[in-house]
Structures are given as C-alpha cells and as structure tokens.
Amino acid sequence: MIPFVSDRATAIADRVEAFVRDIVIPFEQDVRFEVHGHGPPAELVAELRARAREAGVLTPHILADGTHLSQRETAVVLIASGLSPLGPVAVNTMAPDEGNMFLLGHVANDEQKRRFLAPLVDGSARSAFFMTEPAVEGGAGSDPSMMQTRCVRDGDDWVIDGHKTFITGALGARVGIVMARTPEEGAGQACLFLVDLPDPAIRIERVLDTIDSSMPGGHSLIAIDGLRVPASQMLGEVGDGFRLAQVRLSPARLSHCMRWLGAAIRAQEIATEYACRRRAFGTLLIDHEGVGFMLAENRIDLQQSALMIDWCAGVLDSGSLGTTESSMAKVAVSEAVSRIADKCVQVMGGTGVSGDTVVEQVYREVRAFRIYDGPTEVHKWSLAKKIKRERLSRNHP
Structure with missing residues (x-):
C-alpha cells in the first residue's frame, strides 16, 4: 500500500508480517486475557518478545547501529506489526514505547541513552509518558499549556508534584518521562524529566476501565507527590519541555x-x-x-x-x-x-x-x-x- 519503499524496509516488513500472522495471531485467544483486565499481562508480553527476539524481529524499526528507519520505511513495518492488536506488543513497536524511543534517540545524552533508552530498545522494559492531566484539576488534557504539575529546583535535584491521567502503560513500566512546569508567575517553563519506575512518589490511584484493551498496563490515574529527580535526568534544558x-x-x-x-x-x-x-x-x-x-x-x-x-x-x-x-x-x-x-x-x-x-x-x-x-x-x-x-x-x- 505504501509506494516506492526501500528494499530493506520491505524485507523487514515481510519478516514482521510473517511473524505476526504465524506466531502472534494464535495468542489472541490466550486464556490469560480472561483474568487480566488491563491489556496483555506481563508474562504474555515477555513470552511474545522472547519469540520476536528469536525470530529477529524485535524492535525492527531501529537498526543494529541504533539508527531509525525513515518514517516512510517505518510505515510499512508498523502497518505489518498492527495486523494483530498483539503485534506491536510482541515486536516492540507499540505506544507509548515507540514514541519514547524515538524521542530519546533524538534528544537524550549518551548517559541517558545508556540508562533509559537501551532497555526499551532491547524490549526488557516498558515506559510511560506523563503529560495528560485530569480535567477536574484544571490541568492539561488536549491543551498542554494548561499544565498544573510543578517542578521546583532543590540543590542538585528537582522536586515534582501534580496529577496525571490516562497515562498509558504506567502500571508495570520501568522508564518514565514526566512533563512539569516551573512555578514562576504566568505559564512557567516546561521541563521533561527521565525517571526510574516504580517510584513511591508516583502513585497509581486507579487503572481506568477503557474501551480499548491492547496496551499493557492500561491507562492510569496518577498522583505525583514529592518526586525527587536528579538534574542530570532532565531532557535538554529548563524550558525545553x-x-x-x-x-x-x-x-x-x-x-x-x-x-x-x-x-x-x-x-x-x-x-x-x-x-x-x-x-x-x-x-x-x-x-x-x-x-x-x-x-x-x-x-x-x-x-x-x-x-x-x-x-x-x-x-x-x-x-x-x-x-x-x-x-x-x-x-x-x-x-x-x-x-x-x-x-x-x-x-x-x-x-x-x-x-x-x-x-x-x-x-x-x-x-x-x-x-x-x-x-x-x-x-x-x-x-x-x-x-x-x-x-x-x-x-x-
């Protein structure tokens, strides 16, 4: 369907499609879904990714040297992975991890890549992007300029407080990217922070019951209370968020x-x-x-x-x-x-x-x-x- 795509992307997409059709689709009826209401359970994710790793199709949109396929090349690969709702989970092209890997690959420093990006690329960890906020808090839903979550510098650390909602994959994630604002009058300055998960200062108040069910961990309502993050874990600079x-x-x-x-x-x-x-x-x-x-x-x-x-x-x-x-x-x-x-x-x-x-x-x-x-x-x-x-x-x- 996508015209004029490179031979390398076509070959990768063909392998991904064969893997999804032959290996992943039979798992759609796995009985483990019957006792797990918020996306594929962790043991199923691990089993599927082990199969993908063995087949050579894990994280297929990122090459061995760490470079990404072009967006046009990525398209044919991700379309193939999407032939089953479990496909992106199995081959590690799912949201929010795929987007988070893209971001870290482009803006993180070498140490941040080693610590936070590498486990995402090798499929051993999942991640969450903490941006959307509850409407009842007057926070950032579709409008991030309304963000209420605040970050305050304290020595070599930043301390973050606020609430987030519809945070995909937070339950079971090991890597978090948290957006917050400095407390100055007016809009403040937006910042992005990398955090290790789980952290007692990031509390999952509730995993929401939603119409979809394909994403591991579901979508959570989150309270952040006194989260302390070293300044070295900020992405970019203050105001770059x-x-x-x-x-x-x-x-x-x-x-x-x-x-x-x-x-x-x-x-x-x-x-x-x-x-x-x-x-x-x-x-x-x-x-x-x-x-x-x-x-x-x-x-x-x-x-x-x-x-x-x-x-x-x-x-x-x-x-x-x-x-x-x-x-x-x-x-x-x-x-x-x-x-x-x-x-x-x-x-x-x-x-x-x-x-x-x-x-x-x-x-x-x-x-x-x-x-x-x-x-x-x-x-x-x-x-x-x-x-x-x-x-x-x-x-x-």
Whole structure:
C-alpha cells in the first residue's frame, strides 16, 4: 500500500508480517486475557518478545547501529506489526514505547541513552509518558499549556508534584518521562524529566476501565507527590519541555495511524472472507450490493489512509516537524479506520460483535483512536485557526 519503499524496509516488513500472522495471531485467544483486565499481562508480553527476539524481529524499526528507519520505511513495518492488536506488543513497536524511543534517540545524552533508552530498545522494559492531566484539576488534557504539575529546583535535584491521567502503560513500566512546569508567575517553563519506575512518589490511584484493551498496563490515574529527580535526568534544558515534546508528537501520532491501519487491513480480510462464504437469501453476502459496497468503500478508505500516511511520512523525512500534516493525517486515518471497522462488524452481523474473531476488538481499539493523541475536533480546530491566520496574513479584501 505504501509506494516506492526501500528494499530493506520491505524485507523487514515481510519478516514482521510473517511473524505476526504465524506466531502472534494464535495468542489472541490466550486464556490469560480472561483474568487480566488491563491489556496483555506481563508474562504474555515477555513470552511474545522472547519469540520476536528469536525470530529477529524485535524492535525492527531501529537498526543494529541504533539508527531509525525513515518514517516512510517505518510505515510499512508498523502497518505489518498492527495486523494483530498483539503485534506491536510482541515486536516492540507499540505506544507509548515507540514514541519514547524515538524521542530519546533524538534528544537524550549518551548517559541517558545508556540508562533509559537501551532497555526499551532491547524490549526488557516498558515506559510511560506523563503529560495528560485530569480535567477536574484544571490541568492539561488536549491543551498542554494548561499544565498544573510543578517542578521546583532543590540543590542538585528537582522536586515534582501534580496529577496525571490516562497515562498509558504506567502500571508495570520501568522508564518514565514526566512533563512539569516551573512555578514562576504566568505559564512557567516546561521541563521533561527521565525517571526510574516504580517510584513511591508516583502513585497509581486507579487503572481506568477503557474501551480499548491492547496496551499493557492500561491507562492510569496518577498522583505525583514529592518526586525527587536528579538534574542530570532532565531532557535538554529548563524550558525545553514543549519544544522537545514536539519532536515526539508528530512521529508518534503518525505511528498510531500506521499500527491501526494494519488492524483495519486485518478486519477487512476477515470480513471479506466471511462475506465470500456466508450465504443469505440464496446468494453469497458479497453479491448483495449492500454488503459488497461496504467492502468496496473499505478498500477505498484503506488506500486513502495508506497514501495519507506516506505523504505525512515524507514531510517528516524532509526534516519538518510536520505538526499540521500529522494533524491532518491523524484525523483522516482515525476516521477512516473507524468507518472500516464499523462496516466490517456490520458485514459480519452477530459474528462481528462477538469475540469469535478479532474484528470486535479492532472496532473498540480504533474507536479510541479518534480520541487518543488529540481528539478529531481539537485537530480540526487547530487546522481552522491555521487557515484563518493564513487568510488574514494575505491582507486580501
């Protein structure tokens, strides 16, 4: 679906796809999910990653010398990993770790990379990105400029206090990236800190019950009370927090599109197979226009999503932050894969809403995607503001 990709990326993606289809997909029905309500349990993650390591497909988007594939190359690899909700978990391309590895690979110093990045790349540790805050605290949800979490210098350390919410993977994570503000009047200065987890000063108050279930550790409500972090564990300098977060933001947003496009491709495969063998009113479902047209519309949405991802990836590969382009891609792809999953459920009828296939889970996962990494409406609002600025800057009547 992604055109003109390098031979090396195609070869890696082919190996990842074969591993996901042959090894990972059978684990989707693993009984361990029945007693674990917040994503794949740790022992299952470890088992899958051991298999991936043995197959040579663990962390496939980062090469042996530590360099990353280009964004266009990453796309084909992450799409392949997303063919199962467990695929990104197994091959270590899942959120938030993939985005955190990208950030640390680009902005961390050598000692920070050794201590915090290396265990993420080798798949022995998971991570969490502590930015979003509870609305009841007046904190940063989709608007990080409202951040309430504070950091105060105390000798060679910083002390952090605040609350965070919807922190993916915090339960069981070993590496944390915490965003906080200095306490000056007005906005203060945003900072990013690397922390070892677990830490008694970072308390998981509750793991939220959410519609999705593919991410280890789920999504947690967090209290930070007197967290002491050495100054050497700050990423960049005081006031660099928002700038450095932008390094992570657009690629991580696009990576979501890649993985969930893979899930939508899989759902389309299952619904197509169902429609081509199930008969109703004397004919195959696929031959009923109401069904066939839904699958045709899905094919169009799949191709448009792939092209949108490729376009945005090319922008990022040019060196641009791609903030606007990634917003556009996130809206287009999240809405498209949601339509695809919805039609797949409809094509399959009662089977589509049961746990007999992964289609039901894909439907739930991609519905959450329309909110995660910024709701559709926030991205549209941001784009509308940009359109207005551009129009006014022309000074036309």
